[in-house]
Each structure stands twice: as structure tokens, then as C-alpha cells.
Amino acid sequence: MTQAVKTPVYLDYHATTPVDPRVFEAMQRYFCAEFGNAASSEHRFGWVAESAVKQARQRIASLIGAQRVAEIIFTSGATESNNLAILGAMRANAHKGDHLISVVTEHKAVLDPCHWWRQQGGRVTLLPVAEDGLIDLAALEAAIDERTVLISVMAANNEIGVLQDIAAIGALAKQRGVLFHSDAAQAAGKIPLDMEAMGLDLCSFSAHKFYGPKGVGALYVRRRNPRVRLAPLLFGGGHEQGLRSGTLNVPGIVGMAEALALAVAEMDEEAARLTALRERLWRHLAAGLEDLTLNGHKTKRLPGNLHVSVADVEPEKLLTAVKDLALSSRSACTSASQEPSHVMAALGLDEQRLQAAVRFGLGRFTSEAEVDYAAARMVSMVAQLRRENTVAQHS
Ligand SMILES: Cc1ncc(COP(=O)(O)O)c(C=O)c1O
Structure with a gap:
């Protein structure tokens, strides 16, 4: 018998995640009781805040395999x-080169700075992806020239969940003396990440993607082998070693460290649970729906990501019809536009698959009952929409 589920069922964990109550608990005292400014060095309020930030920085550094605590720069998020x-990196290394390599399926928060760099007269190569969403390492290698400063490749895609081979790209970048950045907003806390072992020089994090608060993130900046030079974007009080001025978000930073620690501690078990749930969802959908296709690589994907195309159904209509499921047809950041996402367009799929994409994002609080409910609702709603299509075509 199906258990009762509370609706709407949240299946949009790539867009954001709820703050884990354990994280909320850890943050709480830094709002009202311990509200000090971490830069106030003359009194206890400041010392308490500073010590909380220091501890969070240490925890994060050790959780991501950074060699030095100072390699963690707190920011407002992955953007x-x-x-x-x-x-x-491009501005600080302008004397070394002007060329930057990234990938067509990156998040807009990577693509737009790339476009801006190009508008300033810089050179940008955006690598294509294969139908499974993966880049070709040989093409990456061939794109590197003597004026290449930086390679930026995301660890996990926010739409199709595909995982690029970060360690292999890191090894190649090292070998060619090029800096390597990865946007790990979707990967952090879901798959193992080790800055040292993966040859990363720069890596972006966002707390709200791993059950931490919104509006806080970090950038890992390598200090040795090589020491990465960056030109700041924000100027002011000289916080974060002059790389990011602005009063630190102490509760957010404490929450981010706690959230990452929990996600890493529970990663293996959670990944296995989510993979099983995702497979269950796929099985139910595939059993009930004809012409269902999986988008993105079959196994090299985030455990909680299922991205499918449902032929002959407009996803906007489908998602409006199933109001009791919180789903997305593209990334939240670009969903205001009606065009197929740039990620889907890059896979070279036929128009049918391109237009009919639905992203399921499963997460920490997703249950088996919710997956069963979602699959049943999708199957019945798609059948209904297809019937309506047929009637419309014949009338
Ligand atoms: C891959 C990726 N990069 C960057 C971002 C932006 O992160 P933030 O919301 O922390 O600015 C997101 C969030 O949608 C994302 O999924």
C-alpha cells in the first residue's frame, strides 16, 4: 500500500535544499547572542565571531583536502x-596570457564572466560536449595554447547531473602549466572532492546546495604549487586577504561548515540511498511511459539526478498540470525563459527530446513513498496529456 505523502513533493534539490535542522541549530547562536563582527579585534564580541569563522575555515579546508586554511575565501555563493x-585569475595573469577555456554546458555564472572577458578583448574557447554531456579530454588538450591562463570545468552539471573527470583535467592542467578552476556548486557534499588529489587551483562552493543557508559560499584558492594570484572584484575593508571585502556572514559561514561536515560524513550512505531511489523512479516511469529517454551519462551523474525527456508532451504543460510535484524543466536560474536550456541544446538531441525535458532532483529528505507518488502522478498526467493531444489532432 502506498504511504500518504505530503504535497507538494519537493523534487528540485538542484535549485536549492532546505537547511538541515542540525545546521540551523549550529548557526542559531550567531544571530542574536553572538552577533559580533569577525573583524572587531578589540572586544569579546569580535573575538567570538572571529573564532567561529576560524573554526569553520579549518573544518572546510580539511573537508575538501586543502593544504592550508588560508586557501578558503568566503563569498556570497557560487556565482x-x-x-x-x-x-x-584572468586579470591578475594578463601578463601571462589572455586565453580561457571552458565548456558550453557550464552554469551562467561561469559562461557570463567568460563572455564578459571576451567582450574585453580576451580569447575564450568553449568546448562542446558529447551526447552524454561529457567533454573530450583530447579536445581540451588541443585547445590549450601558450597564452592559455585558465581552464574552468564544472564538477557536476546542475541540469543533467553529469560528472566531468575532474582529476584527469587537473592532471592535464598541471602538466601544461595552466590554472584549473571548477564550479563544484552541485558536486560538493554529494561526491568526494579533494583539491590536492584532483589538481584544483580554484574551486567554487555554495552552502545552499548542500543543506546549508543561502547567500554564503567559498572559493578555494591554492597558495602553493602554484600560488594563485587573483585580482579582487570587491574593494573595501580588505577582508579575506584583500580578495573579498565585506563583513563576514558569521552565522552563514558556521552553517556552511556544519552542513559540509554532515554531508561528507553521510556521503557514502546517502549516495547509495539516492542512487537506489533514482533507479526506482526510473523503473516506475519507464514501466508506465512509452518514449521515455534518459538525458546525460547513465552512470557518471549525481546520485540524486534523473533527467528525462517525455516525447509528445510539453514540459511546461506537464509541470503546470502536476502542481503537487515541485519539479523543473530546466535550471532555476534560467527557467524564466521559454527556450530550451543551453545545456540540453548542447547535447545535440532531436527537437522532441530537447523540448520535453524534465529534471528530477532527489535529496536528503526524499522518501520512497514520495518517489512512488511522483512516478504515479507523472505516468497518469502524461497519459492524459497525450490523450488530449490525440483528440486535438483528430478534431
Ligand atoms: C553549477 C552551479 N553553479 C553556480 C550556481 C550559483 O550558485 P549561487 O546560488 O550560490 O550563486 C548554481 C546554482 O544554481 C549552480 O547550480
Whole structure:
């Protein structure tokens, strides 16, 4: 018997995640009781805040395999981290080169700084992806020239969940003496990340993607082998080693560290649980729906990501019809536009698959009952919409 589920069922964990109550608990005292400014060095309020930030920085550094605590720069999220990494590295290294390599399926928070760099007269190569969403390492290698400063490749895609081979790209970048940045907004806390082992020089994080608060993130900036130079985007009080001025978001930073620690501690078990739930969802959908296709690589994907195309159904209509499921047909950041997403367009799929994409994002609080409910609702609603289409065509 199906258990009762509370609706709407949240299946949009790539857009954002709820703050885990354990994270909220850890943050709470830094709002009202311990509200000090971490830069106030003359009194206890400041010391308490500073010590909380220091501890959070240490925890994050050790959780991501950074060699030095000072390699963690707190920001407002992955958008800011990506902008600082890309524009900061290109500007600071203008004497070495003007060329930047990234990928067509990156998040807009990477693509837009790339476009801006191009508008300033810089050179940008955006690599294509295969139908499975993966880049070709040989093409990446061939794109590197003597004026290439930076390679930026996301660890996990926010739409199709595809995981690029970060360690292999890091090894190649090292070998060619090029800096390597990765947008790990979707990957952090879901798959193992190790800055040292993966040869990363810069890496972007966002707390709200791993059950931490919104509006806080970090940029990992390598200090040795090589020491990465960045030009800041924000000027002011000289916080974060002059790389990011602005009063630190102490509760947010504490929450981010707690959230990452929990996600890393529970990663293996959670990944297995989500993979099983995703497969269950796929099985139910595939059993009930004809012409269902999976988008993105079959196994090299985030455990909680299922991205499908449902032929002959307009996703906007479908998602409006199933109001009791919180789903997305493209990334939240671009969903205001009606065009197929740039990620889907890059896969080279036929128009049918391109137009009919639905993203399921499963997460920490997704249950088996919710997956079963979602699959049943999708199957019945698609059948109804297809019947309506047929009637419309014949009338
Ligand atoms: C891959 C990726 N990069 C960057 C971002 C932007 O992150 P933030 O919301 O922290 O600015 C997101 C969030 O949608 C994302 O999924």
C-alpha cells in the first residue's frame, strides 16, 4: 500500500535544499547572542565571531583536502566565487596570457564572466560536449595554447547531473602549466572532492546546495604549487586577504561548515540511498511511459539526478498540470525563459527530446513513498496529456 505523502513533493534539490535542522541549530547562536563582527579585534564580541569563522575555515579546508586554511575565501555563493575565480585569475595573469577555456554546458555564472572577458578583448574557447554531456579530454588538450591562463570545468552539471573527470583535467592542467578552476556548486557534499588529489587551483562552493543557508559560499584558492594570484572584484575593508571585502556572514559561514561536515560524513550512505531511489523512479516511469529517454551519462551523474525527456508532451504543460510535484524543466536560474536550456541544446538531441525535458532532483529528505507518488502522478498526467493531444489532432 502506498504511504500518504505530503504535497507538494519537493523534487528540485538542484535549485536549492532546505537547511538541515542540525545546521540551523549550529548557526542559531550567531544571530542574536553572538552577533559580533569577525573583524572587531578589540572586544569579546569580535573575538567570538572571529573564532567561529576560524573554526569553520579549518573544518572546510580539511573537508575538501586543502593544504592550508588560508586557501578558503568566503563569498556570497557560487556565482560570486565563479566570477572571482575567472575574472580574478584572468586579470591578475594578463601578463601571462589572455586565453580561457571552458565548456558550453557550464552554469551562467561561469559562461557570463567568460563572455564578459571576451567582450574585453580576451580569447575564450568553449568546448562542446558529447551526447552524454561529457567533454573530450583530447579536445581540451588541443585547445590549450601558450597564452592559455585558465581552464574552468564544472564538477557536476546542475541540469543533467553529469560528472566531468575532474582529476584527469587537473592532471592535464598541471602538466601544461595552466590554472584549473571548477564550479563544484552541485558536486560538493554529494561526491568526494579533494583539491590536492584532483589538481584544483580554484574551486567554487555554495552552502545552499548542500543543506546549508543561502547567500554564503567559498572559493578555494591554492597558495602553493602554484600560488594563485587573483585580482579582487570587491574593494573595501580588505577582508579575506584583500580578495573579498565585506563583513563576514558569521552565522552563514558556521552553517556552511556544519552542513559540509554532515554531508561528507553521510556521503557514502546517502549516495547509495539516492542512487537506489533514482533507479526506482526510473523503473516506475519507464514501466508506465512509452518514449521515455534518459538525458546525460547513465552512470557518471549525481546520485540524486534523473533527467528525462517525455516525447509528445510539453514540459511546461506537464509541470503546470502536476502542481503537487515541485519539479523543473530546466535550471532555476534560467527557467524564466521559454527556450530550451543551453545545456540540453548542447547535447545535440532531436527537437522532441530537447523540448520535453524534465529534471528530477532527489535529496536528503526524499522518501520512497514520495518517489512512488511522483512516478504515479507523472505516468497518469502524461497519459492524459497525450490523450488530449490525440483528440486535438483528430478534431
Ligand atoms: C553549477 C552551479 N553553479 C553556480 C550556481 C550559483 O550558485 P549561487 O546560488 O550560490 O550563486 C548554481 C546554482 O544554481 C549552480 O547550480
